[in-house]
Amino acid sequence: MTEKGVSVRDPLVIAGREFRSRLITGTGKYPSFEVMREAVVASECEMVTVAIRRIDLDAVGEAITDWLPEGVMLLPNTAGCQTAEEAVRVARLARAGGLPDWIKLEVIPDPRYLLPDGEETLRAAAQLVEEGFTVLPYVLPDPVLQRKLEQVGCATVMPLAAPIGSGRGLKLRHAIEIMVEQAQVPVIVDAGLGAPSHAAECMEMGADGVLVNTAIGMAGDPPAMARAFALAVEAGRMAYLAGIIEESKEARPSSPITGLVTQERA
């Protein structure tokens, strides 16, 4: 079994599209576009998120799209939107302007913890699916909401592990476990991961993928951290497929308990 072989035979499939990498990265918080590009290449990810913002007429500056490697799919997000209407407006603008008709749906009214509004997210998701978008909603880990989002036709559900940018890891594990267990569409753990071990934990648990931004963009060496996350995601996925042993309260010896050199009696 080769390292590459596993990922090739086990693609992440979202809305019929195959991705060899189960790591999606965000493009925010890098020290420069150049470092961002190096990190995206090092991560081997095939989809990156971007935000949509008005252009500052006094400082047009460089376009991020000029810095992204060829072949990497752009996933526009609706970050900054606080209602379903705002999110639908941003998605329509992005698609009309030539971006993919995939949208990472975020409806976040709470600035302190950046927690998503499930009700507004569901309303926007239903509208956007109706309009032909492939919708990837960012949600609190809520298995009931997951069902509803699946029913309206979302392509994934993206539960947060911990608040955005917090780096705290898989704090909401138990609820996400239930989501993984009952999933009809891929579960991509999004937000709150701080270290590659957190990503590996998500994948070992059976998540279909992870989305990472801050932990890579703000690392001391973002391209190296991007590579570390890629390896962790691959290791975690491989471990999940290989079958992780059941935990035991007591020790289970790894060496034979008979035939000891010091065993004098038969």
Place this chain on the structure above:
Amino acid sequence: MKVIVNNRELELQPQATVETLLGELGLQPRYALVERNGEPVERSRYGQVELREGDRLVVARPVAGG
């Protein structure tokens, strides 16, 4: 002809299109996202959609984000 772009008043020649506006702003049409009077404009129509006096436009684009 005056139009409002991202809350700022700009003077454009008569019959200016969305494409003309983007050119004035020094933007490539690729991934310049345009909303005119609240309605998104299809990129394939940037060269055809003529602006009118008083139009309110939003010009946006993808930026770094998670």
